[in-house]
Amino acid sequence: MTASAPIFASPPLSRRRLLAAGAGLGLGLQMWGSSALAAPQRRKFVLVILRGAADGLSITPPVGDGAYAALRRELAITDAALPLDGDFGLHPELKIVHRLIGAGQGRFAPAVAMPAAGRSHFEAQDRLEAAAGDDVSSGWLNRAMASLGRGAPVEGLSVGPVAPLVLRGQVATSSWSPGRAVETAARLPMLVQDLYADDPLLGPALARGLKTEVLAQANLARLAADTADTPEASNAARLSRTLQGDSPDAAGRLGAAVAGFMGEETGADTVAISLDGFDTHANQAGALTRRLAYVDALVGGLEAGLGGSWRDTMVLVVTEFGRTARINGTLGTDHGTASTALVLGGGLKPGGIIGDWPGLHEARLFENRDLTPTTDLRSLFKGVLADHMGVDRRALDTTIFPDSAAAAPILGLV
């Protein structure tokens, strides 16, 4: 255990405060002192990581590129694509994303990559999330939160039982996943907290987990009340279980539940969600249809759940690298280089595609096999952090994305 003391460690949750939190949802939820309440407008950011190298050429099929259909053969999405501008379409399952783009609340970057991503999932995911040298074990989103400084009303939350690297680091963050609830007001959690009093790893983890649990239970109870004819306490537990699973329905509810966390006055502003299942080496079409339907419903759930806060929210959907331009021998694609990033949010300024389109002509392919990247993914991250979250430009070039001064932020998105 090398967990260093978090620089913004919240005061340990005393038993009394925990009880108060469990009973009335008041005191115990305050994470940053009064400044959190004073902040007039809370900018929110959701990072969705598609693990396994999602195929950009299927997410935003370049229907206007003359080489596309021949490269993709059976996997080309042409007539079925949701129409955008003639150059690009959208995967048929991305209906909500399509509506958002049509309403000026969505854009995309069709050829992004991290520098030197390589074609290894695991190394590339580490690079995507650490965005620093190989010896760095914290994530850029955590470092960005650190740079915002004490008192900034930013709280990080990851969705899922395993912490993604992008949110790991010196700023303590929380995590949550749906499932059976813990009785936060029972004796055991308090006694265990006493046992963890001097434990630098488990003490903060449990304290944060309990706080989030209290929020979650209130949040789910409210959702249950909204969705049921006769609101009952047990609905929250039942609802929590319906958030699990791979169906678009579950994804929509999960998005709404996560939005509930973000809507709380002292809830999370910065959320990371990992989705796997994008490594489509064989029979790609069916697998992508299911996973992209999930992504689309998740976005819809977030948008609906955030309500008025949607205009203060940005959602970024990224992957570690793209897939080969040509299909392989098993109706799939192998590891490639550039892919698509989606940028969504109520406060987005309208605009066209982000970055250039390199084209799929054979001479333009990277190493004669992959879509060539035209945009450094860090430039996109930096633009969002600078414009939307107000992160300091110098910190972006040095501590958050070390040695990245050459990758200028893409400004003017919001």
Add this chain to the structure above:
Amino acid sequence: MALPDRDLQAAIAATRFGLGARPDEIAAAQGDPQGFLLAQTRRKAASGQIRALPLERAEALQNFRQAQAAFLKANRQQDRKARDLQPEVNAARTVLRDQIAADVLERAARGATTDAGFAERWALFWANHFSVGAGNFVRTATIGPYEAAAIRPHVFGRFADLLAAAETHPAMLLYLDQNGSVGPDSPLAQRMARGKAAQRQVGLNENLAREILELHTVGVNGGYTQADVTEFARALTGLTFRGFNAPAEEVGETYFRQIAHQPGPRSVMGVVYEVEGEAQALAILKDLAARPQTAQFISAKIARHFVADDPPPALVARLEAAWRDTDGALDQVAAALITAPEAWAPEPAKFKTPYEFMISSWRAVGDAPRRPADLTMLTAMGHRPFYAPSPEGWPDEAAAWATPDGVIKRLVWTQDYAPRAIGAADPSNIAVEALGARLSPATATAVARAESRGEGLALLLMSPEFQRR
């Protein structure tokens, strides 16, 4: 580096090297803690060839495939018979589902009850190194047999044999899409190109080749290029297994399909392989097993799993030396780990994964999972057995598992399990049996002061020292 006293060594042997102490286990290790572990590396694996898929499994898979095919065919032809065929598909699926659940339960129960906890942890390490994750029914049904036939018999043998067994088992061939990979210039590809224009393209799939290099042998910094991946993938073409239409006693047997093999010599990492056919891929595997980068990459991974997320370099060097000196004799690598002073540091540096936490909880109580439902909490904890999220296998470091949500899920399970499991036992006795000299005064006091036996056990299981090893 001096070893801790004998009492603490015995506790470390059972909890850090093993899967947690069962009652009396620490006492059994007390006389000679290192010898207690070394003896486990010498137990003979079951002799004789183990079938890639047991006959019963092969038959269940065939029944499912055939029922499904008949249903789909009738359905496509809009034959009313399709509805009558549905129950058969469901019945075949149920048989398979029950067998898969039995595999998972058997593995967890073995972990909970074995008196060779180190040997089991060692086997689980290798199963995770050569990770195969669940997918559709058919693949998931191969994972239990994979561990039994390809992993367990070789974990104290030569790494080269383990590597060859893992990469040629149908579970791996399905998981990493090898069975559909066809040499572009192979007779099969040429025949298909001559066929109807509508025939779909066949070709290479480089998934298995890449993951062997990146994850199973030399590691991502092992010095290979994209060209090496492609060449290796070409060499692997033809490597497949007898499909589900073969006679049941042949289903799942590894099989080299010569007509799908890319002809010609291959060059991988600077070595040219002139030998043709099946021998080509096997020769490359053998060379990869012998490369120093492989010893280096996996030695570090072993040290990370057993001792610390950031392991002492001296320990890694010892393992690497043992690997090199014995040509990858894994019993000798295990012995080097057991006898390394760095592995016996008094402070537990590893945070248990959810699977380790639940297995060690059952061991502490002298209990075992009895029904598939006893394992469902592992899914909520993000550690469902057989469902590793990627070919990289499960994460091994505290930063991944010691999350707020992860700790809460352990608390939820403990709150439910402890009162049911404790019976008439004294939790203070269980604490001593489970942790021995590792039990802290603070935890001993909290357990003794608990208001109920169940609460006492729950506090033990959630205590900082029980959560670690």
